[in-house]
Amino acid sequence: MKLKLIAAATLATLALSQGAQASVVEFADIAGLHTFQDTNTGRVWLDLNNFFGQTTTDMLATANAAGFSFATTAEVTDLLGSLPLTGGEWAGYRAIMGGAPSRGLIWGSYDDGGSSAIAGYAFAFDDYTSWPVIDGIVGVGDVLNSGTAFADMNIWAHLSGGHAPEPLSLALVGLGLAGIGALRRRPRV
Numbered sequence: 086m087k088l089k090l091i092a093a094a095t096l097a098t099l100a101l102s103q104g105a106q107a108s109v110v111e112f113a114d115i116a117g118l119h120t121f122q123d124t125n126t127g128r129v130w131l132d133l134n135n136f137f138g139q140t141t142t143d144m145l146a147t148a149n150a151a152g153f154s155f156a157t158t159a160e161v162t163d164l165l166g167s168l169p170l171t172g173g174e175w176a177g178y179r180a181i182m183g184g185a186p187s188r189g190l191i192w193g194s195y196d197d198g199g200s201s202a203i204a205g206y207a208f209a210f211d212d213y214t215s216w217p218v219i220d221g222i223v224g225v226g227d228v229l230n231s232g233t234a235f236a237d238m239n240i241w242a243h244l245s246g247g248h249a250p251e252p253l254s255l256a257l258v259g260l261g262l263a264g265i266g267a268l269r270r271r272p273r274v
Contacts, residue, residue, distance in 0.1 A: 109168065109181045115244070116151035121181045125167040128160070129244040133193050134183030136239055141194055141204065141225045148242040155196040156241040158220060161207045164241075165216035175211050185237035194223055195241040207241060 112120040112129050119132035131153055136144040145155055156164075168178060175191070184191040189211030197205035197220035205220040223238075 109178060111181055115153075118147075118151055118153075119183070120244075123164050123167070126163055128164070130156075130164065130182070131240065131242045132181075132183035133191060133239040133241075134186065137186060137237065141223075141238075141240060144240045145225075145242075148240065152245050153242040154245045155204075156243055158195060158197050158205060158218065160243060161195045161241045162218055165207055165209075165218065168216070170209060170214050170216065175209060175213070178209075179211075183239065187237065190237065192237075193239045193241040194225070197221055206238065 108124050109121045109130075110124060112122040114120065115129070118135050120129050121132060122129050131148060136147065139147075148155070168174065175189075179189075179191050182191055190208060192206055192208030194204040194206045197203070199221050202225055203221050204223055204225050205218065206222055207216055207218040209216050
């Protein structure tokens with residue numbers, strides 16, 4: 086009987102983990118900055134609408150003071166690569182992640198690992214089916230979010246250090262605890 090219960094719990098856990106899709110969800114404000122969480126990696130990210138009207142240099146100083154790191158190409162690719170744009174998802178992402186205030190665009194600059202004065206940017210317009218990630222395109226100190234072609238760009242930055250627990254991980258821990266509780270409550274014969 087115990088083996089059947091363990092087998093059933095294992096199958097339920099595998100089914101749960103296979104059926105889960107990566108997504109982004111609202112997260113608590115940190116140091117007065119709006120954030121969201123990537124359920125694929127567990128990283129907590131700054132919303133892309135925290136800093137309009139500032140240079141990237143100023144955005145980075147504020148982000149760093151709040152414990153956030155300028156994302157790398159690989160980190161941005163991990164985030165966006167897990168978020169499909171196959172039909173209708175863009176509006177939901179924008180509602181959670183933030184975006185350009187006056188047009189259908191989600192975008193931000195990131196650390197492309199090159200010169201400290203140049204960064205890349207990753208973006209998607211509301212009708213895109215993928216997330217372009219382009220290295221070496223924008224001067225870090227030159228992005229002033231007013232009166233320029235980059236007037237509504239922000240930064241891709243995530244919380245430094247540890248990650249918040251992923252919702253799936255929490256669900257699996259809860260399932261395991263429930264199974265242990267069920268085993269303990271069962272009368273012994």
